[in-house]
Each structure stands twice: as C-alpha cells, then as structure tokens.
Amino acid sequence: MPGGVVTMKGLYFQQSSTSEEITFVFQERENLPVTEDNYVKLKVKACALSPINTKLMAEMKMEKDFFPVGREVAGIVLEVGSKVSFFQPDDEVVGILPLDSEDPGLCEVVRVHEHYLVHKPEKVTWTEAAGTVRDGVRAYTALHYLSHLSTGKSVLIMDGASAFGTIAIQLAHHRGAKVISTACSLEDKQCLERFRPSIARVIDLSNGKAHVAESCLEETGGLGVDIVLDAGVRLYTKDDEPAEKLQLLPHKHDIITLLGVGGHWVTTEENLQLRILKDVMEKLSTGVFRGMGRRPRPLSAALDFATALWKFMQAEAQFLDSNQENDLLWEEKFPERTAITELLQTPHVSVSEPDIPSSESTELPVDWSIKTRLLFTSSQPFTWADHVKAQEEAQGVIQHCRATEVTLPQSIQDPKLCTELRCAFQQSLIYWLHPAFSWLPLFPRIGADRRMAGKTNPWSNDETLQHNLMSDWSVSFTSLYNLLKTRLCPFFYVCTYQFTVLFRAAGLAGNDVITALVSPTTRGIREAMKNEGKTTDYIKENSVTFFFSHVGIEFSLPLIKENCHEKKKASETSLGHEEQAVSDEDEEESFSWLEEMGVQDRIKKPDVLSIKLRKEKHEIQMDHRPESVVLVKGLNTFTLLNFLINSKSLIATSGPQAGLPPTLLSPVAFRGATMQMLKARSVNVKTQALSGYKDQFSLEITGPVMPHSLHSMTMLLRSSQSGSFSAGLYTHEPTAVFNMCPPMDEVLDKEAVHEELANCGLHPKTLNQLSQTPTLGKSSLRHVEMSDYIYSWRS
Numbered sequence: 001m002p003g004g005v006v007t008m009k010g011l012y013f014q015q016s017s018t019s020e021e022i023t024f025v026f027q028e029r030e031n032l033p034v035t036e037d038n039y040v041k042l043k044v045k046a047c048a049l050s051p052i053n054t055k056l057m058a059e060m061k062m063e064k065d066f067f068p069v070g071r072e073v074a075g076i077v078l079e080v081g082s083k084v085s086f087f088q089p090d091d092e093v094v095g096i097l098p099l100d101s102e103d104p105g106l107c108e109v110v111r112v113h114e115h116y117l118v119h120k121p122e123k124v125t126w127t128e129a130a131g132t133v134r135d136g137v138r139a140y141t142a143l144h145y146l147s148h149l150s151t152g153k154s155v156l157i158m159d160g161a162s163a164f165g166t167i168a169i170q171l172a173h174h175r176g177a178k179v180i181s182t183a184c185s186l187e188d189k190q191c192l193e194r195f196r197p198s199i200a201r202v203i204d205l206s207n208g209k210a211h212v213a214e215s216c217l218e219e220t221g222g223l224g225v226d227i228v229l230d231a232g233v234r235l236y237t238k239d240d241e242p243a244e245k246l247q248l249l250p251h252k253h254d255i256i257t258l259l260g261v262g263g264h265w266v267t268t269e270e271n272l273q274l275r276i277l278k279d280v281m282e283k284l285s286t287g288v289f290r291g292m293g294r295r296p297r298p299l300s301a302a303l304d305f306a307t308a309l310w311k312f313m314q315a316e317a318q319f320l321d322s323n324q325e326n327d328l329l330w331e332e333k334f335p336e337r338t339a340i341t342e343l344l345q346t347p348h349v350s351v352s353e354p355d356i357p358s359s360e361s362t363e364l365p366v367d368w369s370i371k372t373r374l375l376f377t378s379s380q381p382f383t384w385a386d387h388v389k390a391q392e393e394a395q396g397v398i399q400h401c402r403a404t405e406v407t408l409p410q411s412i413q414d415p416k417l418c419t420e421l422r423c424a425f426q427q428s429l430i431y432w433l434h435p436a437f438s439w440l441p442l443f444p445r446i447g448a449d450r451r452m453a454g455k456t457n458p459w460s461n462d463e464t465l466q467h468n469l470m471s472d473w474s475v476s477f478t479s480l481y482n483l484l485k486t487r488l489c490p491f492f493y494v495c496t497y498q499f500t501v502l503f504r505a506a507g508l509a510g511n512d513v514i515t516a517l518v519s520p521t522t523r524g525i526r527e528a529m530k531n532e533g534k535t536t537d538y539i540k541e542n543s544v545t546f547f548f549s550h551v552g553i554e555f556s557l558p559l560i561k562e563n564c565h566e567k568k569k570a571s572e573t574s575l576g577h578e579e580q581a582v583s584d585e586d587e588e589e590s591f592s593w594l595e596e597m598g599v600q601d602r603i604k605k606p607d608v609l610s611i612k613l614r615k616e617k618h619e620i621q622m623d624h625r626p627e628s629v630v631l632v633k634g635l636n637t638f639t640l641l642n643f644l645i646n647s648k649s650l651i652a653t654s655g656p657q658a659g660l661p662p663t664l665l666s667p668v669a670f671r672g673a674t675m676q677m678l679k680a681r682s683v684n685v686k687t688q689a690l691s692g693y694k695d696q697f698s699l700e701i702t703g704p705v706m707p708h709s710l711h712s713m714t715m716l717l718r719s720s721q722s723g724s725f726s727a728g729l730y731t732h733e734p735t736a737v738f739n740m741c742p743p744m745d746e747v748l749d750k751e752a753v754h755e756e757l758a759n760c761g762l763h764p765k766t767l768n769q770l771s772q773t774p775t776l777g778k779s780s781l782r783h784v785e786m787s788d789y790i791y792s793w794r795s
Contacts, residue, residue, distance in 0.1 A: 010107035012066035037083035046126035070105025147264035151176035152451030159231035161188035224260030371705035382682035396426025428712035436674035452656035473661035479671035507753035510773035519629035678703035723789035739776035
C-alpha cells in the first residue's frame with residue numbers, strides 16, 4: 001500500500017433507502033494503533049454473528065453509510081492504552097462491542113474500550129466464549145436482575161431448546177429453581193428431556209394440542225409460575241395472526257393467566273406495552289370500563305393544584321403515621337388542608353402509603369424481624385471478610401461460645417490486616433438451630449413447600465421416626481425456655497409452617513416479664529389457645545365440694561390498629577351491606593327500641609346464629625394478617641410452651657413438611673442445637689458515574705439474620721468502612737409485625753436490666769438496643785445508610 005500503511009478487511013452492511021434490503025460488503029480499513037487512553041487493541045480469534053436490529057439503530061439515529069457486522073468477539077490483547085488497568089498484552093479476553101463501535105467484530109483486529117471486555121477462562125474455547133456471551137448476558141439479566149430468581153421459584157422458559165433457552169434453563173437449575181419449558185418440535189422435546197437435572201415439565205407445542213396456561217397451572221397446583229421468559233407472544237386475535245405463530249406462541253392473556261401472584265414476566269416482544277395501551281383505549285371506547293367523572297380545571301389553576309399536591313406529599317412523608325391520629329396535626333401545621341382535600345377528591349390523584357422516614361441518629365431502632373438477606377455496599381472494599389484463616393475462624397467460634405466482648409476502634413486503617421475484626425466477624429455469623437438436616441432448608445418455614453419439594457424426608461411415613469423427632473424437639477424447646485426464664489438466653493424463635501413465635505426474656509422490648517408474640521394467627525389457633533388447659537377439678541372436704549377452674553392461655557388482641565386507608569375501606573364496605581355489626585355490650589338491648597315503637601312483631605329480628613356470625617366477622621377477617629398477632633405475657637408463656645408441644649396443628653400432616661418439627665432459632669447454644677453460620681461473600685463491581693466508572697464494593701449475608709446479628713454487623717462495618725456504608729435489608733415478612741409496641745405497665749431501669757441479662761451472651765451495646773421499646777410498628781427496616789458515623793433509615 002502507498003506509504004506503508006497496513007490495511008485489512010472488515011465486514012459491513014449497507015441499508016437501502018427503503019430500509020427493506022441489506023447488502024453485505026467487505027471494506028478495507030487501516031490497522032491503526034491505539035490512541036485512546038482506555039482502549040485496547042484486540043486480535044480477533046472468534047466472532048459470533050447475531051441478528052442485526054436495524055430498527056433500534058434507526059431509533060438511535062445512527063446514520064452511517066456502512067455499519068459494522070459482528071459484536072460478540074473473543075481474542076488476544078495486542079496493545080493497551082495508557083490508562084487501561086484491567087488488561088495487559090497477550091491476555092485472552094471476550095466481550096461485546098457497543099452499537100456505536102466503528103470496528104466490525106468480523107475483522108482481524110478491533111479497538112474496544114476495556115469496560116466491554118472480560119478475561120476468558122482457560123478452559124473455555126474461543127468459539128464457546130464468542131458464541132455464548134450474548135445469550136448468556138441476556139439470560140443472566142432476565143433471571144437475576146429483572147426477575148430476581150431465587151431458590152424454590154418456578155420458571156417458565158419458552159422455546160427452551162433455543163440458544164438463549166438452554167442457557168436460561170441451566171442458570172435457573174443452578175439457582176435451585178423449578179423449570180418448565182416449551183418445545184416447538186419433536187427434536188426440541190427430545191433435547192429438553194435429556195437435560196440433567198431434569199426439567200419439571202416439557203410442553204410440546206408442535207402438535208397444537210397442548211395449552212401452555214393449563215399445563216403450567218396444573219404443574220404448580222393452580223398457583224401459577226413465578227417467572228416467565230417468553231420467546232414472543234401473540235398480541236391479536238386468531239383471525240389476525242399467521243397460522244405458524246398461532247400454533248407456537250401463546251397469547252398475551254395466557255401469560256397473564258399462568259403468572260403467579262407477584263410474578264415477573266420478561267418479554268422479547270418489542271411492542272407489548274404499546275399494544276396494552278391500545279387495548280385499554282379500545283376497551284374504554286367499547287364501554288368495557290368507564291372512568292370516574294372529572295371536573296376539568298383551567299390551566300391557570302395548575303400552579304395552585306401542583307403546589308398543594310407537593311405540600312401534601314411532603315407533609316405525608318414527614319408526619320403521617322398509620323397508627324396514630326393525624327387530624328389535629330393537619331389542622332395545626334397546614335391551614336390549606338381544604339384545598340388539598342378538594343384536590344384529593346379528583347380521581348386522577350392517587351397517593352400511595354410511603355416508606356416511614358427516619359431522623360438522623362447514632363443508633364438504629366430495634367428491629368425484631370428476621371432478615372433473610374443483607375446487602376451492604378460501600379466505596380471501600382470488603383476483602384477483609386474473604387478467605388478467613390483457620391485460626392481466625394476457630395478464634396471467632398471460641399469468642400462466640402465464651403461470649404467474649406470485642407471492642408474495635410472507631411476507624412480501622414487497614415481492615416484486611418486486622419485479625420480482631422475478622423475474628424469478630426466470624427463471631428457475629430454464628431447462630432444455633434434445631435432440628436438440622438444439611439439437605440433441607442429449615443428457614444423460612446412459611447411458604448417453604450416449593451423449596452422442600454423433592455427433598456428426601458424419611459419421616460413423612462414413619463410414625464416412630466416422627467415420634468422420636470418430636471420428642472427430641474420438645475426437649476430442645478424446653479431447654480430454650482428454661483434458659484430464657486433464667487435470663488441466660490435473651491430471645492428465640494419458633495418457626496412453624498403456619499406461624500412464627502418470638503419468645504423474649506424479661507427486660508427486653510420494655511417488658512418486665514417474659515413475653516411471646518405469635519404471628520400470623522387464625523381464629524382456630526386463637527380458640528385452641530384459649531381452651532388450652534381449661535379444666536374443672538373438685539375436692540370434697542367435710543361433705544362440701546370445692547370446684548377449681550383452670551383457664552386457658554390469656555393473650556392480648558388486637559395489638560395494632562388498621563391504618564387509615566384500611567379503616568376507610570372497611571367502613572365503606574360495611575355501609576354497602578344491610579347487616580351491621582352489633583356490639584357485645586348492647587346485644588341484649590339492641591332491639592328494645594322496636595318494643596317502644598310497638599312494631600316488635602312486624603320486624604323480623606335476626607336469630608342467635610346470625611348475631612354470632614356478625615360478632616365473629618371482624619375476628620375472622622384479621623386471620624393471616626399482621627393484625628392477627630397475639631401477645632402472651634408472664635406465666636401464660638409457660639402454658640403456651642405446653643400448648644405448642646402438645647398441639648397437633650404445629651406439624652404439617654401432608655406435603656413436603658409433613659412430620660417435620662418446627663425450627664428453633666437462637667443466638668445462644670441450647671440442648672440438642674447445631675451450630676450454624678450465616679453465609680457471607682463480597683463482590684466488587686464497576687458502576688457508571690458522571691465522571692466515568694467507579695468501584696462499588698458489596699458484602700452479602702444470607703441466612704436467618706436475627707436482631708443481634710444485624711446489630712453486630714453494623715457495629716463492625718462502622719469501624720471497617722470508616723463510618724460510611726449503606727445496606728438493603730430483606731425481611732421475612734411474617735415477622736415484621738414483631739416490631740409492634742407492646743403494652744407496658746412501667747418504665748424499666750436499664751441498669752438493672754443490663755445487670756440481670758449480663759450473662760445472656762450478647763454484647764452490652766446490642767443488649768442496650770434490644771431492651772429499647774420497639775417503634776417500627778408492623779413495618780421493619782428496609783434500607784439503612786451510615787454517613788460520617790450517623791445513621792439514616794427507611795422502613
């Protein structure tokens with residue numbers, strides 16, 4: 001070439017002016033050196049051909065004469081820019097070129113930014129790397145980021161034999177999900193049936209006889225699947241669709257039908273949202289539904305209404321609380337309430353209940369809920385939590401068993417070299433469990449049937465083994481209660497397949513006696529608790545008979561009130577019915593006014609059964625809801641202990657949990673308990689910022705995280721992360737109501753509480769927090785942030 005310029009061929013495509021035809025051509029291009037600081041020069045060893053999305057390019061207004069072809073590449077690094085930090089020459093890498101790349105992947109050498117590449121593992125071939133990376137990213141994004149896949153969930157993957165489908169199936173199996181898939185041909189069906197672990201159900205669509213929605217509902221027992229990854233859907237009626245698409249693709253309404261409550265639908269259909277909007281307008285025009293009447297406002301009034309709405313939202317975020325009276329507060333703080341009320345009466349303004357805000361503080365409020373996952377993020381690395389030495393792990397176990405109090409400095413200069421920090425971290429991960437079976441997930445128990453399905457449970461049909469398991473469980477349960485009574489155990493949880501019980505020692509949560517919270521409950525459970533031990537004994541002495549009546553478990557209910565929205569909804573519902581509830585006190589005299597008017601014979605009074613049903617209506621309505629929580633105090637907790645040991649409803653009689661005793665969780669050791677450790681792992685990622693990319697470090701804790709562990713973790717991170725971190729807290733929802741404020745007779749002396757509970761195994765600061773009166777109500781901490789050693793939180 002003239003001037004010694006080295007050139008090479010690259011494949012491009014040219015689109016016609018009508019955007020209907022595409023022409024592929026090879027073009028000569030110069031082999032230029034790397035001039036950009038963050039770019040690398042890559043020798044291409046393999047490149048995958050993926051579909052070209054011309055429509056997306058047109059929307060992005062990418063106007064070029066020739067567009068490069070091939071984006072998924074694998075190769076060897078030849079040169080690196082001056083600011084490249086991840087790669088060196090001769091590194092083997094794989095990546096995806098951006099849409100605006102000037103270089104085609106189908107070329108000998110390409111230039112690409114280092115953030116679009118990763119190192120290729122040695123065991124992976126060039127063709128495997130380039131051919132899998134695109135569908136791998138798509139499947140990973142769909143399952144992990146868009147639908148939050150977790151163990152035990154059910155996933156429907158359409159067209160499972162496709163390149164994308166096979167990767168999605170393997171990823172779902174890797175996370176312990178139950179997979180259902182569809183096959184478009186006999187060959188696809190045979191391919192899917194060879195998967196190991198096997199797919200729960202393969203739906204053959206090739207013969208046109210199988211119905212996707214019916215098959216999925218049948219496989220899930222009518223509950224529906226949790227996640228759907230489609231391969232396209234039908235948006236129109238049968239008359240408007242081609243025959244081939246009609247046979248192989250489900251209708252959008254079928255997907256909605258088979259989707260479970262709270263499920264995720266990840267679609268490849270580009271215009272689905274647009275079609276839904278169009279469908280809404282069509283149904284509005286044909287009278288399927290109608291909007292509420294709206295009073296139009298002139299444009300000049302928009303400013304006043306927008307200002308009023310903004311003030312209302314600010315006020316609600318700062319002052320409103322669902323468990324207190326707000327009328328007086330509104331009148332004092334906001335004289336413009338009338339205008340706001342008028343605005344809210346227009347149907348198009350809807351205000352959802354916000355997260356409960358917080359004020360800044362050096363301590364977090366006590367949270368008695370059990371967390372299933374903690375995700376801490378910080379600008380400083382968590383590498384000190386990885387690769388713990390055997391000596392440090394052993395020291396952490398010893399510190400836990402001896403209840404050693406560890407005090408760290410406010411800020412640790414180099415956490416990775418701090419042995420005390422790493423030992424204390426291991427100490428905070430330990431908890432005690434009974435029963436313990438390594439192949440069974442024993443927390444959470446509520447809604448765990450899916451996760452336990454297919455697991456080995458030899459006791460399900462063996463009554464002798466069930467009796468032995470329950471006998472050992474009763475001994476462990478009694479041991480825990482005795483430790484609680486003697487203040488050697490601060491609290492523990494009993495997790496059944498229907499409800500959870502929190503036992504707290506005297507002195508915690510502002511109570512001077514032992515307390516137990518049970519949630520959620522049903523009317524049947526509450527009636528059984530009332531009747532527990534209810535007997536009448538008699539003694540004869542000198543021809544006189546003395547009768548002694550033993551009552552059942554005494555408990556408080558309700559402990560929390562419904563929020564204002566629920567109250568309003570309930571009142572509106574009651575006004576729509578002819579039958580009104582009658583109070584207990586006035587039941588006998590509620591119809592006396594009929595006699596005074598002389599029409600008692602003309603009016604048909606409700607019978608005794610109807611009156612009884614109306615009385616019980618409210619009690620039944622709260623079943624399985626947070627409002628059904630009951631509080632048991634003092635000596636009644638011992639009666640509750642006997643009730644739980646002897647209750648037949650404590651253990652499931654069918655299903656995956658049949659014959660399995662409840663799970664006991666405790667921060668301290670007890671008879672028959674097994675030591676367990678929460679799982680911890682740290683991850684380092686690059687996140688995009690205004691000035692480029694920055695490092696983001698995270699630490700994930702999974703398992704049953706009890707209140708003492710959460711407090712210990714935050715104390716450790718306070719020192720290791722120099723008082724700056726944030727955390728996402730994932731709550732086991734049935735336990736969130738344990739944060740309600742119980743009725744108290746008197747204010748406790750904190751010093752006396754600390755002295756009495758000094759040997760309970762908790763750090764003094766943790767004990768001080770748990771002795772506080774709960775303030776979160778039926779909510780729990782969802783997000784925590786520390787900045788400059790000051791906490792802020794949302795619940």
